[in-house]
Amino acid sequence: xxxxxxxxxxxxxxxxxxxxxxxxxxxxxxxxxxxxxxxxxxxxxxxxxxxxxxxxxxxxxxxxxxxxxxxxxxxxxxxxxxxxxxxxxxxxxxxxxxxxxxxxxxxxxxxxxxxxxxxxxxxxxxxxxxxxxxxxxxxxxxxxxxxxxxxxxxxxxxxxxxxxxxxxxxxxxxxxxxxxxxxxxxxxxxxxxxxxxxxxxxxxxxxxxxxxxxxxxxxxxxxxxxxxxxxxxxxxxxxxxxxxxxxxxxxxxxxxxxxxxxxxxxxxxxxxxxxxxxxxxxxxxx
Amino acid sequence: xxxxxxxxxxxxxxxxxxxxxxxxxxxxxxxxxxxxxxxxxxxxxxxxxxxxxxxxxxxxxxxxxxxxxxxxxxxxxxxxxxxxxxxxxxxxxxxxxxxxxxxxxxxxxxxxxxxxxxxxxxxxxxxxxxxxxxxxxxxxxxxxxxxxxxxxxxxxxxxxxxxxxxxxxxxxxxxxxxxxxxxxxxxxxxxxxxxxxxxxxxxxxxxxxxxxxxxxxxxxxxxxxxxxxxxxxxxxxxxxxxxxxxxxxxxxxxxxxxxxxxxxxxxxxxxxxxxxxxxxxxxxxxxxxxxxxxxxxxxxxxxxxxxxxxxxxxxxxxxxxxxxxxxxxxxxxxxxxxxxxxxxxxxxxxxxxxxxxxxxxxxxxxxxxxxx
Numbered sequence: 001x002x003x004x005x006x007x008x009x010x011x012x013x014x015x016x017x018x019x020x021x022x023x024x025x026x027x028x029x030x031x032x033x034x035x036x037x038x039x040x041x042x043x044x045x046x047x048x049x050x051x052x053x054x055x056x057x058x059x060x061x062x063x064x065x066x067x068x069x070x071x072x073x074x075x076x077x078x079x080x081x082x083x084x085x086x087x088x089x090x091x092x093x094x095x096x097x098x099x100x101x102x103x104x105x106x107x108x109x110x111x112x113x114x115x116x117x118x119x120x121x122x123x124x125x126x127x128x129x130x131x132x133x134x135x136x137x138x139x140x141x142x143x144x145x146x147x148x149x150x151x152x153x154x155x156x157x158x159x160x161x162x163x164x165x166x167x168x169x170x171x172x173x174x175x176x177x178x179x180x181x182x183x184x185x186x187x188x189x190x191x192x193x194x195x196x197x198x199x200x201x202x203x204x205x206x207x208x209x210x211x212x213x214x215x216x217x218x219x220x221x222x223x224x225x226x227x228x229x230x231x232x233x234x235x236x237x238x239x240x241x242x243x244x245x246x247x248x249x250x251x252x253x254x255x256x257x258x259x260x261x262x263x264x265x266x267x268x269x270x271x272x273x274x275x276x277x278x279x280x281x282x283x284x285x286x
Numbered sequence: 287x288x289x290x291x292x293x294x295x296x297x298x299x300x301x302x303x304x305x306x307x308x309x310x311x312x313x314x315x316x317x318x319x320x321x322x323x324x325x326x327x328x329x330x331x332x333x334x335x336x337x338x339x340x341x342x343x344x345x346x347x348x349x350x351x352x353x354x355x356x357x358x359x360x361x362x363x364x365x366x367x368x369x370x371x372x373x374x375x376x377x378x379x380x381x382x383x384x385x386x387x388x389x390x391x392x393x394x395x396x397x398x399x400x401x402x403x404x405x406x407x408x409x410x411x412x413x414x415x416x417x418x419x420x421x422x423x424x425x426x427x428x429x430x431x432x433x434x435x436x437x438x439x440x441x442x443x444x445x446x447x448x449x450x451x452x453x454x455x456x457x458x459x460x461x462x463x464x465x466x467x468x469x470x471x472x473x474x475x476x477x478x479x480x481x482x483x484x485x486x487x488x489x490x491x492x493x494x495x496x497x498x499x500x501x502x503x504x505x506x507x508x509x510x511x512x513x514x515x516x517x518x519x520x521x522x523x524x525x526x527x528x529x530x531x532x533x534x535x536x537x538x539x540x541x542x543x544x545x546x547x548x549x550x551x552x553x554x555x556x557x558x559x560x561x562x563x564x565x566x567x568x569x570x571x572x573x574x575x576x577x578x579x580x581x582x583x584x585x586x587x588x589x590x591x592x593x594x595x596x597x598x599x600x601x602x603x604x605x606x607x608x609x610x611x612x613x614x615x616x617x618x619x620x621x622x623x624x625x626x627x628x629x630x631x632x633x634x635x636x637x638x639x640x641x642x643x644x645x646x647x648x649x650x651x652x653x654x655x656x657x658x
Contacts, residue, residue, distance in 0.1 A: 185341055186374035188361045190388030190438065200387075204378045 036257035046254070054258035064242070064259065068266060071238040074156055074228075075221035079214050081161040086168035086213065091202075093169070094176035104173070107166050115163060119230050122159045126150040126231070151233025159231050160221055168213035175209025176202070211278040215271055222267045239263050290317040291350075292442060292474045293338060298347035300333050307333040308498045311347070315442075320468050320475045322485035325495035326521070331478045332446060334495070338476065339444050340364045352441055367435035368444040371451070373427045375419045381406070382415035385433045405433040408467065425456050432464070436471070443468075445477040449484060461487050482522050486510075494518050502557060514557040516566060516646055525568040526615050527646070532563050540645060542567065546611050547586040550640045558647030566649045571618035573642035576604055576628065577635045584637030590615065592632045604628060606636060 012019075037054055040047040058064050093103045110118060125131045126149040133145040149155065179202065187197040225240035232238070239259065246256030293315040300307045308330035315321050323331040336342045338349060340361030349356045351365060367388075376384050382402050389398045406412050409429035422430065428448065435443055448464070449457045465488045468475045479485050485492045486506040493503040502514040513519035516527060530544040540554050544567055552567065580587055593614045594605035601621050605614035615636065619627075628634055 180372065180374065182370045182372050182374040183376060185361070186368070186370055186376070186434075187387070188341075189339060189366075189368045190434070191362045191392070193362060201376060 033257045033260055036254050037261055039254045041252045041254050044251075054254050055262075058255065058258050058262060064239075064262075067237060067239045067242050068263065070153075071222045071240070071263070072266065072270060074153055074160075074236075074238060075218050075224075077153075077157045078160040078164065078221050079218045081157055082164045082168045082217050083172070083210055083213055085161060086165055087172055087206075087210075089165075090169045090172035090176055090209075094173050104170075107169055110162075111166065116226065118163060119159055119227060122155070122162070123150065123231060126155055126158075150231060152235040153232070155231040155233075156228050156236045156238075159227050160217075160224065163227075164217045164221070167216045171212040171216065172206060172209040175206040175212075179205050207278055211275060214274060214278075218274070219267055219271060222270075223263055291315065292317040292352055293476070294348075294350040295334070295338075296348045296350070298334070298337060298344045298349060300330070300337060300342060301345040306498050308337075308344075308495075311500050313493060313500060313503065315474060315476065318472045318474055319490040320465065320477070320488055322477045322479055322489040322492045323495060324479055324482060324485040324492050324521070327480055329495040330498040331480075331495045333498075335368075335444050335446055335476065335478045338442070339366055339368050365441040366444055367438045367440040367442075368446065369428075369431045369435050369448045371447040373431040373451075375422070375427050375430055377419045379419060380415065381411065381417045381419070381422070381430055384419060384430055385437055387434060388438045401437055405437040408436065409433045410463075424452055425460070428452065428460065432467075436467075436473070440473065442474045442476060445475060447478055447480070450479075450481070457484070464488065486522070494521060496521075504557070508557075510570075512555050512557045512644065513568070513646065514555075515560065515650055516568070517650075519568045519644070519646055524571050524616055524618070525644075526571065526574075527566050527568055527613075528611065529649075530565050530567045532565055540565075542645075544586075544643065546588050546608055547638060547643075550586055550643065552640060552643045552645055555645040555647065558645055560648040560650060562648035564648070566646045568644040568646050569615075569638065569642060570644075571603065571616040572601075572620075573639065574615070574617045575637035576606070576617045576619060577637060578628075578632075580635045581637040585640055586638040588615075588636040588638070590634060590636060592628050592630050592634060595628065595630060604634075606634060608636075 038050040038052070040049070040051055040053055089107070093100055097103050123130070127133070128145050128147060128150070130150070132149060133142075136142045137145065183201055183205075184197060187201045188194075192200060222238075223240050224238065225244055228236045228238045228241055229244075232241075240263075243256050243259045243263070246252045246259060250256075291314045293313070295311050295313040298311040298313075299309045301309075311334060323334060325331045333342065337344050338351070338356075340356065340359060340363075343357075356364060376387065379387070385402045385405055386398050389401065393401070402415070403412070406414060409432050411426060411429050411433065414426070417426075419430075428451070432448075445464075449460055452460060461484060464475075477485070477488065489506060491503060491505055492509055494501045494509065496517050502509060502518050504512075509518065509522050513522060513525075516525075519525040520527070528545045528547070530542040532540050532542055533549070534541040535554065538554050539551050541549065541551050542565070543549050558565075575581060575584065580589075588608055590606035590608040592604055593607040594603075596603040596605075599621065602619050604617045604619065606617060607614045617636065
């Protein structure tokens with residue numbers, strides 16, 4: 001028999017799996033990372049005297065600046081491209097489509113295959129002897145294969161925009177779905193054309209969905225490693241690739257930890273700015 | 287109110303597949319009148335309103351507003367504005383911006399500000415400009431919706447069940463306020479409601495709809511006194527229905543044999559156009575007198591037994607079971623002396639003035655909506 005326990009004890013018991021999960025898999029690694037960032041790598045041994053040397057080195061290195069800015073720029077471009085492409089699809093499903101469930105199911109179908117396979121698929125499409133070039137050659141539109149399709153920022157943005165599409169479609173779909181149809185009728189009744197109505201009612205009311213979609217995409221993209229490694233070439237390298245080098249070939253874990261933390265802080269900062277700006281924007285549209 | 291027609295509906299029909307939402311609607315609305323479309327839910331009254339607003343196109347017939355055929359004119363270009371049942375207040379805008387919504391980009395900003403202030407004062411929301419849409423009570427939302435529509439100075443204001451979301455006290459207050467507003471502005475109001483009291487207290491004229499058809503259009507007093515058939519009679523107030531047989535018809539009068547009450551001569555109801563030898567007649571509950579002894583001064587009397595008593599406050603309803611009549615007869619007595627005179631099971635007499643018996647014409651079988 002259970003003894004009657006206090007409300008608080010039961011609450012802790014219920015949340016203990018989640019607490020353990022977060023503790024061991026998020027908090028503990030983070031603490032280790034922070035600790036490492038204050039140490040120094042001296043060839044094969046670790047010097048454990050606390051120091052800010054790694055931060056100084058990282059912040060003064062132009063390569064780090066360059067990769068950090070490029071990561072944020074690429075993540076921004078991916079976010080923008082994904083949201084702009086996803087919005088019409090979400091709008092179609094929420095407002096026009098009859099069989100919404102089937103459409104939503106179709107959108108998730110790419111997820112039935114591995115992300116790596118999808119990246120390789122893009123390599124096949126965009127490559128020098130790939131589908132795109134073969135098709136254009138076959139149609140006689142070009143004389144020799146285009147070499148700017150793959151191994152650059154464009155390829156990274158394209159691949160990621162495709163991969164993230166459902167993550168943008170779903171939150172925007174939900175916020176469109178929540179709009180009371182009588183609000184749209186009221187806007188029409190008050191003299192709005194369909195475009196005015198979209199800009200003055202539909203769009204402002206979906207700002208929360210757009211912000212959610214943007215954060216879901218932006219935050220993991222800044223730290224993405226696989227996509228730039230596979231389709232980015234040397235032009236498309238991002239901060240995560242540098243971090244990977246520090247933990248791998250360069251064998252400088254403390255610098256790798258420092259770079260990781262700096263990347264996290266940059267993302268956090270940009271995300272907060274974005275949320276505040278988005279709120280302001282949503283409130284100002286009339 | 288003038289005699290000019292502001293809205294004309296000519297043979298308007300709305301069909302969804304095989305379902306006729308509205309059919310054969312012929313209706314002229316006069317400039318400056320308060321008109322109500324009254325009927326039970328699903329009778330097609332909202333469909334008619336939405337066709338006038340332009341949210342739906344009729345499948346047949348024409349709608350004219352101020353003499354202009356509205357066919358193909360989208361809702362945003364019609365000289366009508368609507369107060370929605372849900373009020374449809376834009377949640378991302380404050381009160382002033384909600385009210386100003388339709389004027390933005392059309393009128394100079396200074397004029398917008400002046401008209402918003404004027405409109406808010408008109409609906410007694412002066413000073414609430416900056417209040418957020420989600421900080422409003424039900425009554426305030428209703429007023430904002432009203433101000434937002436009236437600021438557009440429409441030729442016709444359409445109201446879709448505007449008071450149904452309010453509690454009873456507030457509803458009664460708003461009924462009078464809206465009526466006063468309508469009379470001072472002189473704008474034609476067209477209101478859809480299922481509440482007969484609301485329609486009666488506010489309207490100049492009422493159109494009663496059943497099953498997609500407009501059954502009768504008349505003033506509240508005429509609808510109450512001379513309903514055209516059983517459905518209208520029972521929907522507007524309470525009505526005792528008795529079968530009767532026409533024995534003779536002379537000069538606008540009918541000699542009838544009414545169940546229970548026997549022979550009498552009543553006025554022929556010009557509104558009841560379905561005629562036959564077997565008709566039904568109606569008697570309003572408040573037109574019957576209830577007595578313990580057989581009343582001497584009434585031409586028609588009936589003996590019965592109280593089967594139910596309902597106390598309403600301002601009046602008392604007795605249900606009296608009478609031999610050879612299926613349904614108990616309802617009698618409403620004003621509560622003058624604050625006493626309930628009869629109890630369940632008491633034997634009573636009913637007295638009736640012949641003038642209060644309403645000819646309802648031939649009984650129509652429960653109408654089936656046409657399906658093809």
